Every structure is written in structure tokens, then in C-alpha cells.
Amino acid sequence: MYNIRTVEELRVAIAELEYETKQKEKSIRKDISLTVDSLRPANLVKNLFGSFLNGTQTQSLLAYKPVKGSFKAGIVRTAVAFGTSLLVRRFFKKKE
Numbered sequence: 726m727y728n729i730r731t732v733e734e735l736r737v738a739i740a741e742l743e744y745e746t747k748q749k750e751k752s753i754r755k756d757i758s759l760t761v762d763s764l765r766p767a768n769l770v771k772n773l774f775g776s777f778l779n780g781t782q783t784q785s786l787l788a789y790k791p792v793k794g795s796f797k798a799g800i801v802r803t804a805v806a807f808g809t810s811l812l813v814r815r816f817f818k819k820k821e
Contacts, residue, residue, distance in 0.1 A: 769813075
């Protein structure tokens, strides 16, 4: 950072810092929103089944990595993911 010598330079520096702060807040809010959305049980199951059926890796926190030639391992992972989504749904149920 540079030395601020006048009031006008101080105002400009404050404005720049406020702009940077707002941009960082927007970025953090977007990241949190994407994370919350990816952790919804329906999306976890959808991503798991999509990657299981297509054999591709998805952009999720619990991305499924297919094991070639091991259908049994895929079924076990699918069952574990489904059970996990049920537990998550039960513990994070909205209180009314």
C-alpha cells in the first residue's frame, strides 16, 4: 500500500477498500449458497446417481469415483449415500 498524504487520497483509499469488501462478501455469499445447495439430500443423491449411471465425476463435495468392473462396489456406495441423505434429512429437518 502507498502513503496517504491528503484527505482526497484517504477518501479514494476508503472507497477502494469498501468496493473490495463488497466484492469479497458477494463471492463468499455465492460460495456459501453453492455449498448449501450441493449439500441438500436430493442433490447429493442426484449427483451420486448421475455419476454412477454416466460413469463421470461431478462437481460435488461427495463426488462418486466409479470403480471399473465393480458393480457391487457401486451399489454399496449408492446405498451408503442414500442412507446418509436420509440421516441428514432427519437431523437437519426444519423446526416449525
